[in-house]
Amino acid sequence: MIIPTPIDLQQTHSYQEMGLRVGKPYPFGATIVPGGVNFSVFSYHATAASLVLFRKGEPSPWVEIPFLPEFRVGNVWAMIVFKLDPEQIEYGFRMDGPYEPHRGHRFDPSKVLLDPYARTINGRDVWGDSSEEDAIYPHRAQIPYDDYDWGDDHQLNIPLEDLVIYEMHVRGFTRHASSRVKHPGTFAALREKIPYLKELGVNCVELMPIFEFDEWEYDRRNPLSGEKLMNYWGYSTLGFFAPKAGYAATGRLGMQVDEFKTLVRDLHRNGIEVILDVVFNHTAEGDHRGHTISFRGLDNKTYYMLTPDGRYYNFSGTGNTLNCNHPAVRGMVLDCLRYWVSEYHIDGFRFDLASILGRDLNGAPLANPPLLEALAYDPILAKTKLIAEAWDAGGMYQVGSFPAYGRWAEWNGKYRDTMRRFLKGDPEQLWEAAERIQGSPDMYGARGTRASINFITCHDGFTLMDLYSYNRKHNAANGEESRDGTSSNYSWNCGVEGETSDPVILHTRQKMVKNAASVLLISQGVPMIMMGDEVGHTKQGNNNTYCHDNALNWLDWSLFEQNADLFRFFKQMIAFRKAHPILRRREHFSHRDEVGSGYPDISWHTTTPWATDWSPHNRTLALLLCGKHGTRTGVPDAQSDDYVYIAMNMHWEDHDFIIPTLPDNMAWHKFVDTQALSPYDICLPGEEFLLDDQDSIHTTARSVVILVGKNLGRRARRH
Amino acid sequence: MALNIEQRPDCTIISLVGQLTGSVTAPIHDQILTQIQYSHPRLILDLSAVTYLSSAALRLLLSLYRVIDELNGVMVLVGLSDEINDILSITGFSDLFRSYKDNATALASLR
Numbered sequence: 001m002i003i004p005t006p007i008d009l010q011q012t013h014s015y016q017e018m019g020l021r022v023g024k025p026y027p028f029g030a031t032i033v034p035g036g037v038n039f040s041v042f043s044y045h046a047t048a049a050s051l052v053l054f055r056k057g058e059p060s061p062w063v064e065i066p067f068l069p070e071f072r073v074g075n076v077w078a079m080i081v082f083k084l085d086p087e088q089i090e091y092g093f094r095m096d097g098p099y100e101p102h103r104g105h106r107f108d109p110s111k112v113l114l115d116p117y118a119r120t121i122n123g124r125d126v127w128g129d130s131s132e133e134d135a136i137y138p139h140r141a142q143i144p145y146d147d148y149d150w151g152d153d154h155q156l157n158i159p160l161e162d163l164v165i166y167e168m169h170v171r172g173f174t175r176h177a178s179s180r181v182k183h184p185g186t187f188a189a190l191r192e193k194i195p196y197l198k199e200l201g202v203n204c205v206e207l208m209p210i211f212e213f214d215e216w217e218y219d220r221r222n223p224l225s226g227e228k229l230m231n232y233w234g235y236s237t238l239g240f241f242a243p244k245a246g247y248a249a250t251g252r253l254g255m256q257v258d259e260f261k262t263l264v265r266d267l268h269r270n271g272i273e274v275i276l277d278v279v280f281n282h283t284a285e286g287d288h289r290g291h292t293i294s295f296r297g298l299d300n301k302t303y304y305m306l307t308p309d310g311r312y313y314n315f316s317g318t319g320n321t322l323n324c325n326h327p328a329v330r331g332m333v334l335d336c337l338r339y340w341v342s343e344y345h346i347d348g349f350r351f352d353l354a355s356i357l358g359r360d361l362n363g364a365p366l367a368n369p370p371l372l373e374a375l376a377y378d379p380i381l382a383k384t385k386l387i388a389e390a391w392d393a394g395g396m397y398q399v400g401s402f403p404a405y406g407r408w409a410e411w412n413g414k415y416r417d418t419m420r421r422f423l424k425g426d427p428e429q430l431w432e433a434a435e436r437i438q439g440s441p442d443m444y445g446a447r448g449t450r451a452s453i454n455f456i457t458c459h460d461g462f463t464l465m466d467l468y469s470y471n472r473k474h475n476a477a478n479g480e481e482s483r484d485g486t487s488s489n490y491s492w493n494c495g496v497e498g499e500t501s502d503p504v505i506l507h508t509r510q511k512m513v514k515n516a517a518s519v520l521l522i523s524q525g526v527p528m529i530m531m532g533d534e535v536g537h538t539k540q541g542n543n544n545t546y547c548h549d550n551a552l553n554w555l556d557w558s559l560f561e562q563n564a565d566l567f568r569f570f571k572q573m574i575a576f577r578k579a580h581p582i583l584r585r586r587e588h589f590s591h592r593d594e595v596g597s598g599y600p601d602i603s604w605h606t607t608t609p610w611a612t613d614w615s616p617h618n619r620t621l622a623l624l625l626c627g628k629h630g631t632r633t634g635v636p637d638a639q640s641d642d643y644v645y646i647a648m649n650m651h652w653e654d655h656d657f658i659i660p661t662l663p664d665n666m667a668w669h670k671f672v673d674t675q676a677l678s679p680y681d682i683c684l685p686g687e688e689f690l691l692d693d694q695d696s697i698h699t700t701a702r703s704v705v706i707l708v709g710k711n712l713g714r715r716a717r718r719h
Numbered sequence: 720m721a722l723n724i725e726q727r728p729d730c731t732i733i734s735l736v737g738q739l740t741g742s743v744t745a746p747i748h749d750q751i752l753t754q755i756q757y758s759h760p761r762l763i764l765d766l767s768a769v770t771y772l773s774s775a776a777l778r779l780l781l782s783l784y785r786v787i788d789e790l791n792g793v794m795v796l797v798g799l800s801d802e803i804n805d806i807l808s809i810t811g812f813s814d815l816f817r818s819y820k821d822n823a824t825a826l827a828s829l830r
Contacts, residue, residue: 087741087775145778149815188809255774255810262811 009034011082015065022071023078028335029117029241030091030143036082037143041093041115042075042328043299045105048096049077052112056088056122056142059135061112064094087254090122090140091115095298104301104310106292112137114294116303116332118239119339120144120257121212127171127185127246128215128230128549139214139238139293144257146343153265155347156273157383158203160409160450160526161584161635164574165275166202167458168531169233169553170210170247178557183249187256187263194270200534200567201574204273206350208459209234210260211276212242214284218547220479229479229547233459235352236284236318238293240336243344264345273347275385276340280322280333281356281392287312287319295322302328305363313363315356317393324357330371333357338380348385350411355388355396358403365396369403376405387411387453400443404451409526412440412452419456420467420490423516425650425702428616434604437623439524441588448634449585452525456516457533460486462543464533467491468512469498474541477548485544498541510536511703514569514674514681515648518704521573522646524585534570535559565678572682576671576706579685582625582641587634598663599626599643609660619651620699624660627709643709649699658696662709668694672706675699722747724754730761730829732822736768741775748779752786760792763825767798777812784815797825 011019023038024031031038039051050066067077092114097107114121118141174181174189181189197205213234220229234244245251248259264274283303285296288311295303305313305321312320323329340346351357358369375381390402390410399413415436422433435442439449457464462473471493475482494508513536520527531537532555539545539552560567577583589602605622606613613620623646630641643666647657659668669688674681683689688708691697699705720743721736731754735747755762764780766772780796787794796818799807807813819825 085741087773145774147778148811149781182805183809191809249809250806253774253806255777255806258774258777258810258812262809265811 006034013068016063018063018065019082020065021080021082023080025073025076025078027117028076028332029115029119030141032086032143032145033080036080037084037086038078038080039091040076040078041298042077043095043097044075044302044328045299046095046097046107050094051079051081052092052094052137053081053084054090054092054137054140056090062089086143086145090137090142092137092141093298100310101288102310104306106296106300108292108297111292111297113292113297114139114239115141116239116294116298117241117335118142119146119241120254121239121242121245122254124212124214124216125245125248125251125254125256139212141239142254144254146257148258148261150261150265150345153268153345155341155345155383156268156271157347158273159586159635160385161586162578163204163273163526164202164521164577165204165206165453165526165528166197166200166531167206167208167455167528169208169459170244171232171549172553173531173555175549176551176554176556179555180557185247186249187247187259188249191263191266194266194272197272198270200571201578202529203271204275204347205267206275206277206528208277209237209279209352210244210247211240211278212238212244214238215246215549217284220547222477222548223479224477227550230549231547232549232553233546235279235546236282237279238284240278240280240332241339261344268345273385274345275348275350275387276346277350277352278337279352280324281353282316282318282320282322285320287314290319302326305359305361313394315359315363315392315394315396316353321356321359321363323361324371325360325366325369330374333371334374334378337375337384338378341380341384346384348387350387350389352389353392354390354402355392355398356394358396358398359394363394372403372408373405376407385409400440404447406447409451409453411458412436412443412454412525414443415440415452415454415523415525416456416458417488417490419516419519422650423456423512423519424490424492425619425652426490427619430618430621431614434621434623437519437523438589438602439585445588448587449524450526453528454520454523454525455528455530456520457530458528459530460544462489462491462541463530463537463539464513464516465509465536465538466541466543467516468494468509469538470541471497472541473543474498475544477542477552478544479547485542489543508702510566511674513566515702515704517570517573518646518672518674518706519648521577522583522644522706524583524588527577529570531555532559534567536563536566565681568678569682572684573672576685580641580644581630581633581635581638582627582644584635585633590632593626594632595626595628597626597628599624599628601626601629601632603660605657605660607655607657609658620647620649620655620657622647622657645707645709647697647699647705647707649701649703652701654698654700656696656698657705659694659707665712666709667691667712668707668709670705671708672704674705675703720747722750726754730763730826731755732763732765734765734768738771739769739776739779740771740773744775744779748782751783755787755790755792758790760787760790761829762787762792762794763797763822763829764794765797765822766803767800769800769803772803772806777807777810781812781815793829795819795825795828797822
């Protein structure tokens, strides 16, 4: 069948030398059509609109074309402009309407406004290039080609329970000179380093914000060094549809779309999914003192949550709150996520301060938030992972209760807090730690283990090495007199605050890091590791490095040699998790013997087997996973597995654990002992050492031992 | 932007000179296609004198490649500067093209 194309594609109107035609209201934004470009923009409250065209890079407009009355459908202005070369023009909108802040309107026809649907944004296309604050249109929309040849690429659809997420910052990963890449700090460089990620064994990268933002949006300096502070992390979106040009080696050429797609394609080729950290709770426009860049000038009252007298609600802690459950804004969020999934093959999203997405137009929590429901049931997003940071800065804390619709997973903040306290030997932690290790059935009983994204560290807070090097935050360099960043770190410096050459303290720190890695990677749920923790990256005790474009945030690749044993430990722990389906359950444990093995699927022990001691001052805990229950994990076609026993001695004294007896013909083999020096701390999964003493193990203070129970018939070495 | 055409018995060599941007891609595309309207075309595209390659130019290369592939032909690139080679690689286009350092090696590969 031949699908007819339009025959009449000629102009019907003209303005100065430009040929025009009534546009198509949908899709919003700028779309290349035969012979020209279709522009469409909506505003409920604007009274007039015009399209402002610039020749690329020129400070003043080339031509400004008013939208004629017949170009308006409802509250949408749409027109086709003929004979435009998308490579040579940049565009914006100018909107007229009331300036009545007390009623929520802030129209300012002196401003040229960025299209909320802009798919590439120029102006910050080389990271850190000097700021042009005086420009009338600093962040300029351009129209990219969306004809990338993906070959046979598609979303990988790795089951959630099989993911090992690596949270990372695109620039920080390769900006350090030690990375030895061709284009440091870019998508291209990340692509060059894919072999590193593969060797570590992670199968998902979660990229901190890559939507266009302005790294120069702050006007503060580091009080220690005098350096101008940057918005380095990027949690401040200018345009939700545009990849950050400054993260692309080809951003100066306007090819960031192709560069980022090529990165996604090659990550997929290597079995690595891509999750984007998306920030829909606020925009870069700040509060009433902020700049008018886009949304504020297009339709302030629609895009932002406002008080009855027109002030900005600040549930995000950054000055404004995007009005996510307004039907038009909800539509934009949905369009945006569909775009990233269909056009960029993104595998999942982590929603920053996602509780805001569950607030109504006045900020009140909704029982059944339409946006969250729409995302959960959207056909294009049907196989896309949805992960909520289930709290906001307005006091909503929904960890365990985020509206899930059978789809949403959560950053489990309680996992982080409990495990930190447990790992450093706080009293009264065992019961809750046991819940967290089991996938938090107390929180996610009906939702299964996969609702829980487990992490001990993330970009917010200490690195794992700093968690065991500092008792308190050291944030002076942020220029906020250390008011910023949490003070609830549940950290322990192991004896000295910060750097030390004391070998005993250094060994303890290494051991604590390995304890944390062990427990994280044997926990049910989805583990997330922060970039650099696998090699002991430090931020010098700063727990909120959002504003530093320096070594605090740049991964130092020389650590890879310096802390080779840590890297090896993480790598083998990840491999161990992959090797054992009983560590990757989909359903919660039943605590019963469901297969006639004589063992329940999980059992808890103390230094004495089959006895538990949840008393406040006990700090020893062990668990046994019955391998025969590998068939009962809730995952289709799951296989029987080895038995796994994990002894966690979080006490400051040594303890002997009497270990449970295995079925006949099976014996205990040692996989991990975090007290031992490398290479005896961990081995290759499958090559565990047969224990001489099958009845008990000795654990030193603050250490984790992992044993594997398997048939004696298999290859085994004595140790 | 200039375009030099050398018709040889076994192939067509087209050399592009100057900046290859969106505004020139359509006429160049048409000009090149008129040179290869025969079966099993063999095209060597010499880019050694191209000083700038825009996003649209990448599409031009891709489009030519597809047309020639459809005609059961071969298209190879020659004389890529380090920078252009880098851009092709970073943007994923290099996977689609064979490239050679000069016409002699390209010709040898076509034999």
